[in-house]
Amino acid sequence: MRIVSGMRPTGRLHLGHYLGVLKNWIALQNDHDCHFFVADWHALSTSYEEKLNLKILGRELVKDWIAAGIDPEKATLFVQSAVKEHAELYVLLNMITPLGWLERNPTYKDQLEQMRHKEIHTAGFLTYPVLQTADIVLYGAEAVPIGEDQKPHLEIAREIVRRFHHLFGCEVFTEPKEMLTETARLPGLDGRKMSKSYNNAIFLTDTPEEVWAKLKVAKTDTQRVRRNDPGNPDVCLVFDYHKALSEDTVVERVNAECRAGTIGCFECKKLCAQSIDRLLEPMRERRERLDDATIDAIVEAGNERAKKEAAATMEKVNAAVFEISCDV
Incomplete structure (x- = not known):
């Protein structure tokens, strides 16, 4: 089964990340065709004011993944922004996504409330689920590992896929299914949610x-x-x-x-x-055995694999949109 999932490069990973995401990824890579990506464009949707060095943070993120047990021989590891087809498909899907779908998204409303200290009333934050849809369907993901709180995002992705197929008459995308994951929710050392911003986390490093x-x-x-x-x-x-x-x-x-x-x-x-x-x-x-050059080589190889797949998908998408053709 083709599985696609990503993680934002906003800082060091902690035990909560391991139990909530990485432990599941490590198990999935043994039985499925997995694509795991550094979601650096997604990081900008909430952290654009922080002047993050996304290149360095992305490299360190992949280093943490491999140190935790992700095997680049089993899974394709790549960087979202290195594959420009993500942005191309994001633009096209934005053209057909009703504004009401995004504004009614309960996750969007919850995060606006939780992040009142940040200025995130931006088009990028509102259309986060559209970019997420592009990330998933570019690679024909059959399933996406998510927690219960992410179900609304995946339902929007499915609705966008159905709308595209209805409007252009071509079955281009695979409709992704949810893979609900059982995760141990580990609190921070002060009882709140584990987060680097709360200074209550035990990091993997x-x-x-x-x-x-x-x-x-x-x-x-x-x-x-x-x-x-x-x-x-x-x-x-x-x-x-x-x-x-x-x-x-x-x-x-x-x-x-x-x-x-x-x-x-x-x-x-x-x-x-x-x-x-x-x-x-x-x-x-x-992690001690991983240097920057090794990580860069792994990511570049993954980028190239991802680009080939994404380009093949976009050839079909563009034929459907601009030529009204399903023959590609």
Whole structure:
């Protein structure tokens, strides 16, 4: 099955990114034809004022992917802006997409509310789903891995595909299906959403010392005063990390001993730090072996593969739009 998914290059990846996206990508690449892209144009839709060095951030993003376990021999890795057909198709799809579809998008409304501190009342942000549609259908994606909150975007993509086919009478695109993914939602170290802007994240590039420095001040059960007081793991942030990252035997031990008051928060955090380091250490080692030239060569090869596929799709699209022909 052809699968297409992307990630915006807005900064270092953290454990939330790994559990929410990368872990799933790593599994998918073994059984499907995967295209994973650096969504640098999408980054501009919300971060255009931040003067991000998208070239460097994109390279570091791909470095994180490969360090985490994405294999460029199994998946095509490329940069969105390197394939100009994304922009060409985006323009054409914008011409036929009703404004009301975009304005009624619940994700658009939610993000406007969540990002009130940013000036994102732009055409680029409003038409984000149209560019996302172009990203997907250029490569004949049969399925797109998404979370529950992204379902409205994919439904808009399907509606745009149907509208194109109806207007031009040519079945050019594959209508993408949703691949809902089960993801562990990992809170930040202060209980809020994990985010670099909140300074509450454990990054995939953190050293063991950095992991411990962050974890030792993380919130635990506030009702537990003394070490031998019975605790409640259900309200402890560190236990959330154990459930997401520790082995079952460790989770069971912490759960039982915390409730019995036979393990202290310090010991519990030490066990959690060990689990995190067990995950991150292979990533650190793989990342150490990746230099910029290697990453650039991998991305350039992926760009070339993506360009060939995108050009073939656009030949059909342009024939349908400008020649009213389905013969290509």
